[in-house]
Amino acid sequence: MSTRSRRGRTLEDYRQEIYLCSRCGYCRDMVRARDATDLVCPIREKTGGFDSFTARGRNIIARGILEGKLDPKKISPEFVDTLFACTLCGSCQDHCLSLDPKTWDAFPNNEFTDHKVDVLGITESLRSIVIEKGDPPAIIRQVLKNIQLHGNPEGRPRNKRGGFLKELDFHVKTAGEGKCETLLYVGSTASYNERNQKTVKAITKILHVSNVDFCVLSNEEEDSGGDVLRLGEEGLFEELARRNLALFKKYGIRNLICVSPHDYDAFVNDYPVYMEEWPKLAINVPHYTEFIAELIRNRKIKIRQKLDKTVIFHDPCYLGRINGVYEAPREVVKATGARIVEMKSSRRNSYCCGGGGGGVWYEALHKPRLQTERATQACETHADILAVACPICAQMLEEGMTDIEKCDMKVQDVAEILLEAMT
Amino acid sequence: MENSLSVKLKEIVGSKYVSDDEYVRWSYSMDSNIYDVLDPAPPLVVVRPGTVDEISEILKLANKSKVPVYTRGGGTDGGGSRGTKVRESILIDITRLNNVVKIDEASQTVTVEAGATWGKLNKEVEEKGWRLGYKGPYSGYGSTVGGSVAVQSNGYGSTKYGVVAEDLTNLKIVLPNGEILETGSAVNPSAKKFYRYCIGPDLTGIFIGSGGCFGVIAEVTLRLYPKAVANALGAYGFRDYDSCQECYYRWLKTREADHVAWFAEDGLKVNSPDLSEKGYVSMLTFAVEDQTQDLVDARARLLHKVADEQCGEGLDADKYARGDWDYKFELLPRWAAKIGQWQWNCHMIPAGDALKDLKAVLGFLNQHEEEFKKHNVTHSTVSIAHKNAGHVSTSMYYDQNNPEAVILVKRLCDKYAELAISKNGGCNYWLGKIWYPYTIMRNPVYRNLLIKVKKAVDPNNVMNPGGLTLPSNLEREA
Numbered sequence: 079m080s081t082r083s084r085r086g087r088t089l090e091d092y093r094q095e096i097y098l099c100s101r102c103g104y105c106r107d108m109v110r111a112r113d114a115t116d117l118v119c120p121i122r123e124k125t126g127g128f129d130s131f132t133a134r135g136r137n138i139i140a141r142g143i144l145e146g147k148l149d150p151k152k153i154s155p156e157f158v159d160t161l162f163a164c165t166l167c168g169s170c171q172d173h174c175l176s177l178d179p180k181t182w183d184a185f186p187n188n189e190f191t192d193h194k195v196d197v198l199g200i201t202e203s204l205r206s207i208v209i210e211k212g213d214p215p216a217i218i219r220q221v222l223k224n225i226q227l228h229g230n231p232e233g234r235p236r237n238k239r240g241g242f243l244k245e246l247d248f249h250v251k252t253a254g255e256g257k258c259e260t261l262l263y264v265g266s267t268a269s270y271n272e273r274n275q276k277t278v279k280a281i282t283k284i285l286h287v288s289n290v291d292f293c294v295l296s297n298e299e300e301d302s303g304g305d306v307l308r309l310g311e312e313g314l315f316e317e318l319a320r321r322n323l324a325l326f327k328k329y330g331i332r333n334l335i336c337v338s339p340h341d342y343d344a345f346v347n348d349y350p351v352y353m354e355e356w357p358k359l360a361i362n363v364p365h366y367t368e369f370i371a372e373l374i375r376n377r378k379i380k381i382r383q384k385l386d387k388t389v390i391f392h393d394p395c396y397l398g399r400i401n402g403v404y405e406a407p408r409e410v411v412k413a414t415g416a417r418i419v420e421m422k423s424s425r426r427n428s429y430c431c432g433g434g435g436g437g438v439w440y441e442a443l444h445k446p447r448l449q450t451e452r453a454t455q456a457c458e459t460h461a462d463i464l465a466v467a468c469p470i471c472a473q474m475l476e477e478g479m480t481d482i483e484k485c486d487m488k489v490q491d492v493a494e495i496l497l498e499a500m501t
Numbered sequence: 502m503e504n505s506l507s508v509k510l511k512e513i514v515g516s517k518y519v520s521d522d523e524y525v526r527w528s529y530s531m532d533s534n535i536y537d538v539l540d541p542a543p544p545l546v547v548v549r550p551g552t553v554d555e556i557s558e559i560l561k562l563a564n565k566s567k568v569p570v571y572t573r574g575g576g577t578d579g580g581g582s583r584g585t586k587v588r589e590s591i592l593i594d595i596t597r598l599n600n601v602v603k604i605d606e607a608s609q610t611v612t613v614e615a616g617a618t619w620g621k622l623n624k625e626v627e628e629k630g631w632r633l634g635y636k637g638p639y640s641g642y643g644s645t646v647g648g649s650v651a652v653q654s655n656g657y658g659s660t661k662y663g664v665v666a667e668d669l670t671n672l673k674i675v676l677p678n679g680e681i682l683e684t685g686s687a688v689n690p691s692a693k694k695f696y697r698y699c700i701g702p703d704l705t706g707i708f709i710g711s712g713g714c715f716g717v718i719a720e721v722t723l724r725l726y727p728k729a730v731a732n733a734l735g736a737y738g739f740r741d742y743d744s745c746q747e748c749y750y751r752w753l754k755t756r757e758a759d760h761v762a763w764f765a766e767d768g769l770k771v772n773s774p775d776l777s778e779k780g781y782v783s784m785l786t787f788a789v790e791d792q793t794q795d796l797v798d799a800r801a802r803l804l805h806k807v808a809d810e811q812c813g814e815g816l817d818a819d820k821y822a823r824g825d826w827d828y829k830f831e832l833l834p835r836w837a838a839k840i841g842q843w844q845w846n847c848h849m850i851p852a853g854d855a856l857k858d859l860k861a862v863l864g865f866l867n868q869h870e871e872e873f874k875k876h877n878v879t880h881s882t883v884s885i886a887h888k889n890a891g892h893v894s895t896s897m898y899y900d901q902n903n904p905e906a907v908i909l910v911k912r913l914c915d916k917y918a919e920l921a922i923s924k925n926g927g928c929n930y931w932l933g934k935i936w937y938p939y940t941i942m943r944n945p946v947y948r949n950l951l952i953k954v955k956k957a958v959d960p961n962n963v964m965n966p967g968g969l970t971l972p973s974n975l976e977r978e979a
Contacts, residue, residue: 093902094902097900097901097902098837098838098901099532100833100834100837100838100842100843101531101532101534102533102642102643102833102834102837103575103576103577103640103642103644104642104643105836106596106643107575107578107599107618107620107621107642107643108620108643108644108823109618109620109621110619110620110624110642110830111623111624111627124516124518126517126519126549127518127594127595127596127597128520128525128528128547128549128594129525129528129529129576130520130522130525130527130528131526132528134528134576135528135529136526136542138528138529138530138531139524139527139528141541142527142530142541147527147541148523148524148527152523153524154522154524154525156520156524156525157522157524157525160524171899174834175834175835176834176835176837176838177830177835178838179835179838179839182835185828186833194838195838203969210919240800245689259703298938321755342709358618361891380904388528388533392674418502444517486566493526
């Protein structure tokens, strides 16, 4: 069983892991001569950079709480900002050498779950304390309220969730219109954001022309709760998970294609441990890049024009570093004939876009603007396209690009790039 | 309500880099050592200066306000070098000053800001075709160059190049009154940073191993060596200690190994239990690196010859020696995850006396074996060589979540230090509360001179008061 999920653990339940931290500081700085590692915590670099931003510092604080030296009822606004400034990108956990000894030889190419200190879970449990106390940042409170009331973080109407797919020149089957074993789970971020609706349209076109029998839940779709859990609101996550489980059972879903790596992470890692019934359903959960890469391998995709472009791919934290999916999106881009070049910080060393862990909504006190930094790194490659495979990354990096003068690079989802080559 | 000290510090470095928040301060309350585990001490305020001038202004403010200052680098201090007034102090987190300032080809030196990590420094010099002699302590990815100078660290490369001080040519120090001091050749404003022992007395040495009691180390200049293009490793098992001692001694005498490690019985049980089971009582490993394959081969050949003459049984070097050398800086956190947090008990001993010391140490550990077992504490004794000295280090690995284990390790560390330092004649090289009672505190002439220097350099006693066992209140002591 994966240890990726917090599994309902409180700070007390993390005691052993918190005390495992040797305070070596590698979550703060770990530049190695023998490979390309550079920066560990992007947030630390772009803020005041105090140790409270690091996993080590947070473990020391957690010890203070567990030992009764710090009062969790009096968590300060500054530390609340620190906690929610973290994008939960997982880089610190990935650099942590508190490894399962059986996996020592694999370092630095370990599975995310080989790292024995669950930094993400500890951070989420600290956030839970803030949530329970009722003192999260106002925007986070609003996001959670919106998800609770409207099923999406922006508080948009439920009955407008799936409407954009009607703009396509073919019909996209909704669950209930006949058999629906393969569900394209669009997710909240992609359902309401115009930029990301383009991505979803591209994915549906690719599935359609490849004769994949799939459906969507449209207005019936619920938020996966992945981000809710990351924000520390476990109760709401469980409620959303129950609703999703019921829906998937109702329609007999066998394949759950996820647009967002954040939803993918929740279904792959959190649902199996929170929902006892989930494993029995044996639902196959691919990220859409994995599903499309499989179509490519099975020659179901026809490329009409090879793209004479240079593409760099930004690995989303929740697809790459945390869930180990690096090749599928690259396979999709390569199928178009485009040239892929790697950024200095790529794959497991990918630099976070700033949107994870609630960063897409919460702007920390010192405005770290990771999206601008990442867009700048991309522009320095002089590639034609910055490819993404995550709606949050797309949103953040397009925004980051607007901060940069003299950079004509386009941010495109890999599905959009593939579709261009298919038509 | 924000305190006035914070307001003034914000005027110096900007509001982003100052915090007196309880939670932020608490994240600085402990380093790696057991003293901090037992008594975590958050500072009064944390400040992260970005320039030497900002440090200077901070120290001027501290002097004017008579507020103690504690400087922190990587936060990996394993010996307990914090003084007695951390809770009242301005803690300077030096890690924003982390640039490699200059690789000076003509001088064959690198100048680096104190807050740069060893990992970063090694990477940057290697990218420019150089290498460091002393490469950094075992915590080198996280620990900083300035911190190593302040606590006088040893580590990779020490067998051939000695501790950090021995390749050090120049320091830039911010004195407690805010003045900026250059040492070595840089005393001459026209000169480059390339030499330490020139112009006048070696003031550099006052700041090495000073525990931050005499000023803030802002920049460090180190000698460079040509980048290594090849390396060789060796590993030998020994079934009796005397042969091992002789081999160890002779290896050091050759001065040809970059790294020599002697794993004693308990070290073998932890690191290579298969060898213990085969009846070996010790293992010696070496690493050699150099600028040509021929040089590496010749040096390694000599070391192999010595080991053969001393009845060492050749072992698979890739299996037993490569990890320690190739994955330098990565071992300790791994061990922490496997068998517990480490507490080192390091000391140096003449190379020829290493076995006598080891035997006494192992005897001591054996006496307490029942207690170790009861509290699930593991110990591992390894002697890393330092030129002409053995560096005997017993790590005690304990569960930080077990208060009884913490107390046991603290108690046995104190006893261990008494044995190793007082009885065996060992010397600590780095700083910390573990060793002070058996060294500085036992030598009034040395300690009184330190106090006089402290009073001259830092009359208001703002720099890490109580560090180095110097009095928290200078006047009272006087």
